Amino acid sequence: MVYLQVLANGLTLGALYACLAVGFSLVWGVLNVINMLHGSMIILGGYLTYFAWLHWQVHPLVALLPVSALVFLLGWVLQAGLVNRLVHRPVLTTLTVTFGLDLVLYNAMNVLFDATPRRITLDLGTLALGDVVVAWDRILAFALALALTGLLYLVLRSSRAGRAIVAVRMDRDAAALMGIRIHRVYAMTFAIGAGLAGACGALMAMVFPVTTNLSGLLLGKAFVVCVIGGLGTVPGALLGGLVLGLVESFAGHWFGPQNAVLVGFLLMLGLLMTRPTGLLGRRGYE
Amino acid sequence: MKRSIVPFALFAAALAALPLAGDNHLVQQATFVCMYCALALSWNIIGGYAGYPSFATAAFVGLGSYAGALLQNAGVPMVLAWVLATLVTGLFAALLGYGLLRMKGHYFAVGSIAIVEVLRLVVSSWSGLTGGGEGLNLPILAGGPAFAGMVFLYAMLAVMVLAFAMTVLVDRGRLGFGLQCIQQNEDAADMVGVDVVRTKTAGFALSALFCGTVGAISASWVAYIAPTDAFNILTTLKVPVMVLLGGPGTVLGPVLGATSFVVIEQVVWARFLDYNQAALGIVVVLLVFFLPGGLLGRLRQRRPARTPQAGPGGAA
Numbered sequence: 001m002v003y004l005q006v007l008a009n010g011l012t013l014g015a016l017y018a019c020l021a022v023g024f025s026l027v028w029g030v031l032n033v034i035n036m037l038h039g040s041m042i043i044l045g046g047y048l049t050y051f052a053w054l055h056w057q058v059h060p061l062v063a064l065l066p067v068s069a070l071v072f073l074l075g076w077v078l079q080a081g082l083v084n085r086l087v088h089r090p091v092l093t094t095l096t097v098t099f100g101l102d103l104v105l106y107n108a109m110n111v112l113f114d115a116t117p118r119r120i121t122l123d124l125g126t127l128a129l130g131d132v133v134v135a136w137d138r139i140l141a142f143a144l145a146l147a148l149t150g151l152l153y154l155v156l157r158s159s160r161a162g163r164a165i166v167a168v169r170m171d172r173d174a175a176a177l178m179g180i181r182i183h184r185v186y187a188m189t190f191a192i193g194a195g196l197a198g199a200c201g202a203l204m205a206m207v208f209p210v211t212t213n214l215s216g217l218l219l220g221k222a223f224v225v226c227v228i229g230g231l232g233t234v235p236g237a238l239l240g241g242l243v244l245g246l247v248e249s250f251a252g253h254w255f256g257p258q259n260a261v262l263v264g265f266l267l268m269l270g271l272l273m274t275r276p277t278g279l280l281g282r283r284g285y286e
Numbered sequence: 287m288k289r290s291i292v293p294f295a296l297f298a299a300a301l302a303a304l305p306l307a308g309d310n311h312l313v314q315q316a317t318f319v320c321m322y323c324a325l326a327l328s329w330n331i332i333g334g335y336a337g338y339p340s341f342a343t344a345a346f347v348g349l350g351s352y353a354g355a356l357l358q359n360a361g362v363p364m365v366l367a368w369v370l371a372t373l374v375t376g377l378f379a380a381l382l383g384y385g386l387l388r389m390k391g392h393y394f395a396v397g398s399i400a401i402v403e404v405l406r407l408v409v410s411s412w413s414g415l416t417g418g419g420e421g422l423n424l425p426i427l428a429g430g431p432a433f434a435g436m437v438f439l440y441a442m443l444a445v446m447v448l449a450f451a452m453t454v455l456v457d458r459g460r461l462g463f464g465l466q467c468i469q470q471n472e473d474a475a476d477m478v479g480v481d482v483v484r485t486k487t488a489g490f491a492l493s494a495l496f497c498g499t500v501g502a503i504s505a506s507w508v509a510y511i512a513p514t515d516a517f518n519i520l521t522t523l524k525v526p527v528m529v530l531l532g533g534p535g536t537v538l539g540p541v542l543g544a545t546s547f548v549v550i551e552q553v554v555w556a557r558f559l560d561y562n563q564a565a566l567g568i569v570v571v572l573l574v575f576f577l578p579g580g581l582l583g584r585l586r587q588r589r590p591a592r593t594p595q596a597g598p599g600g601a602a
Contacts, residue, residue: 028392032392034395034396034550035394048545082571082575085575086574086575089578090337090339090341091339091391091395092333092393092526092530092579093393093530093574095339095395096523096526096527096530096570097529097570097574097575099523099567099570099572100566100567100568100569100570101567101571101575102567103562103563103564103566103567103570104563104567104568104571106563107561107562107563107564108564108566111491111560111561152287216519220399220400220403223396223399223400224400227393227396258410258411259407259411261403261407262404262407262408262411265403265404265407266404268400269385269397269400269401269404271402272389272393272396272397273385273386273388273389
């Protein structure tokens with residue numbers, strides 16, 4: 001059954017997409033800011049993990065947390081220092097600023113690390129279930145991507161900071177009246193988005209070759225996932241990621257891999273015009 | 287209004303006189319200035335007047351360049367190919383606008399970026415017609431580089447003047463008024479009798495029209511097009527930045543912004559070869575922080591402040 005294999009590929013890819021987009025979706029939903037830096041932050045996470053593995057033989061699973069923390073810090077600094085000052089301006093302004101920052105980060109990574117595709121090879125072997133063959137490193141990345149997405153869900157549901165983020169998402173002004181310091185919540189949200197991007201980059205480097213040239217493509221995936229699943233919700237991003245992974249996998253099987261991305265974008269445009277709140281069609285969390 | 291037309295006419299005349307200096311590099315730079323002015327003026331219609339953050343500029347430029355290239359390679363004379371490419375692009379935008387303009391804010395921004403990607407992917411994979419990733423070659427204009435340089439400068443200059451004339455007409459007419467109403471409050475505009483759908487679609491189509499011409503002319507100019515260059519995501523982001531730099535929703539702002547941007551970019555390219563993108567990024571960030579209303583907004587803000595100081599007591 002070739003379809004089972006396509007399904008397995010789609011699911012492993014989809015979990016990565018969900019993890020890639022969940023932070024982006026959170027920032028968009030809570031701050032109403034499109035973070036154009038997201039793609040480059042993922043690549044940064046991937047590169048840091050790769051170099052830790054190459055030079056100091058740090059296992060990517062060990063590097064995952066420190067790398068994520070570093071990108072988290074970068075996100076905090078950018079939001080608290082720059083983006084917070086503009087956060088209530090029109091769409092175009094915040095988008096332009098994050099685009100400008102993205103040019104800086106992208107250029108810095110090209111100069112510091114150059115754009116050679118890099119991949120960590122763990123050689124964990126493959127798992128064969130009947131005719132379906134999946135590499136173990138993919139399964140590992142799949143499980144971790146789901147775990148990270150689930151972790152964010154738990155943080156938002158049960159931690160104090162998480163409840164504050166959800167409150168700001170629901171009603172900024174009411175949250176401010178309840179004594180929530182919104183700008184601090186914004187910085188926290190942006191930093192969480194960045195940290196997740198970094199962690200996702202670490203996972204990606206275990207599965208795909210990572211290069212700076214991918215950052216635009218990854219950003220595009222984040223857009224598509226957000227539109228499919230709906231903005232700013234963890235279940236939405238999970239659903240959107242899995243749907244996109246499956247759609248690309250099956251479209252690649254039927255129409256050839258070069259058209260898989262095209263089908264994803266067309267799906268997004270169709271949904272944007274008909275169901276702009278996403279498949280789940282809900283606003284807010286829970 | 288005369289305050290805008292006179293400076294623009296002087297500016298266009300200065301650009302038109304440049305070939306007299308006999309410097310091919312200068313002529314090339316002037317052509318870029320005209321090209322970006324035309325794109326910025328076009329974007330200003332939908333982005334500046336209507337306040338819809340469109341990132342579809344590169345889609346229209348790419349579509350125009352492929353339409354022009356395919357027509358020229360089919361034997362259509364160059365200038366006619368440019369005109370037809372313009373019409374094709376305008377028609378495409380009018381149809382597209384019907385679906386795309388239902389969205390607002392971020393959704394519209396994302397949808398319009400997606401159009402660029404979709405067209406690029408279609409052109410890349412439809413290799414039977416478009417040559418795919420290998421691109422298309424166009425006939426090179428006979429007469430030597432100096433002559434060709436002059437022809438393309440005047441062609442781009444003409445497009446810039448047309449785009450400016452369009453902006454003046456829109457600014458004075460019902461359409462501009464309707465677009466500004468939509469920017470301030472779309473529901474209220476609908477309520478008081480502005481045909482919102484029609485106005486937005488017309489604005490969107492006009493904002494695409496001359497992007498198609500620019501694409502077709504630049505395809506003939508470079509004599510080669512490929513998907514990644516024609517549907518360049520950087521173009522799509524640079525043009526709105528130019529308008530923001532100059533002053534959105536004004537007649538002269540886009541011209542001022544595009545010209546300064548091209549000059550800044552030249553300086554940055556020359557000084558920081560390895561870091562040119564980072565330098566550009568820093569310029570963009572500084573701009574948003576320190577020039578929120580654009581250069582023109584700055585100039586206009588100062589003007590009334592000076593008048594009272596002219597009196598005898600105004601020694602502040």
